[in-house]
Amino acid sequence: MGEQTAYTPRRSVLYMPSSNERALEKAKTLPVDGLILDLEDAVGPDHKESARDNACAAAASGEYGNREVTIRINGIGTQWHEADLAAAAAAGPAGVVVPKVGSADEVRSLVAGLEAAGAPEHTKLWAMIETPEAIFNVREIAKASPRLAVLVMGTNDLVKELRADHVPGRGPLLTSLQLSLLAAREAGIAILDGVYNDVKNAEGFEAECVQGRDFGFDGKTLIHPGQVEPCNTIFAPSDEAVADARGILEAWEAGDGSGVVTHNGRMVENLHVDIARRVLAVHEVVSSR
Incomplete structure (x- = not known):
């Protein structure tokens, strides 16, 4: 079984829309362990290129302290993917987050793309697990490359693909969550739980953080700054x-x-x-x- 050699805190990893320069500035002050500067879902088609420029400038700036800064690019097969991958590699963030990774071959192709674009050694691949194909292949995905450092659960897309519902306790997702955790632990890489959508439901959010922690996740991806501090507390030892x-x-x-x-x-x-x-x-x- 693989084992991580040094602990990198990823209790709280916040998605930030890269089209919003004020949000990127605010992120410098948040007590968050990691940031995902988003070029995908949070950015409309007309703003993809400016968002790319913003995210790459932020990642290269060195102005985010000890926060782990990553960039989520658009997925394989989209019209923006290749330019996103090349630009992110050149910017040298801590990680390049790729949505809807479905196979070990895709991991190897993405790593080859990063290396061809000159990504520095510290720029790792983070693969999002958010489709039935990915769940069936997650063991091979997790072991596909030494450059793959983190699996990120895309629970919203999984719920959609399964035609399931978001329910307390996440019964419809338990198999997917646990298989992905098993794969990450076998491979010795980190794994982050998916987002909680109802930002006004603090009690529900905290319950889901506790569930993720108890399962063994390293931390949770977040969609609102107000979720950071409770998440940090729950994913740290009491x-x-x-x-x-x-x-x-x-x-x-x-x-x-x-x-x-x-x-x-x-x-x-x-x-x-x-x-x-x-x-x-x-x-x-x-x-x-």
Whole structure:
């Protein structure tokens, strides 16, 4: 099984329409872990080229601090795709997000396109998983290239393709979410949960964040700045989890390699120690933000 070597915080990753220069400016002040500067759904046909210029200038500016800046280009087969891919590669963002990736061959083709356009080594591919084809191929997609760093769930498109409904608990999507998570974890790459559409329903949003966290997602994609702070809190280890992790490590070290110890009446073995170490590593990174 693959394993990420260093934790990159992606608790909150916010879509921003690149046609809106005020929004791009505001993003510099938001407490968000990552940004997806969008050239696709949030931008009308008449504004695609100016949005491309805005996104590439923002990504190359170095003005977003420790926020991970990515660009979502238009999908394979659209009239804007090739120009978007070349321009994004030249701008050198942290990632190029591609909608509706359906196969491992598409991943390899996209990576070849990035490299042909001179993308720097740090510019990774983020693949959106949002069709039935992608779900059936997600294991191969996740392992298709070392340049693929993140899977992004496109839950709105999945709901549409399945002819399902958005319902609390997301029953119609559970199979797709869990298969994608399995694929990401096997490949050792990150995976982000899909967006929550009702920006006025704070309670529903927080419940979906908790569900995504409990499933094992690294974070959640967002559509409104007001969603950032609750998302950051939910996807970071709680004070109780941090204290418990520290207690587990102390008990383990006190056991001096005996193989099994107890902490608060619970049996602790190697796997619990690994989980505790990850909790503390995540806590250390997010506390420094």
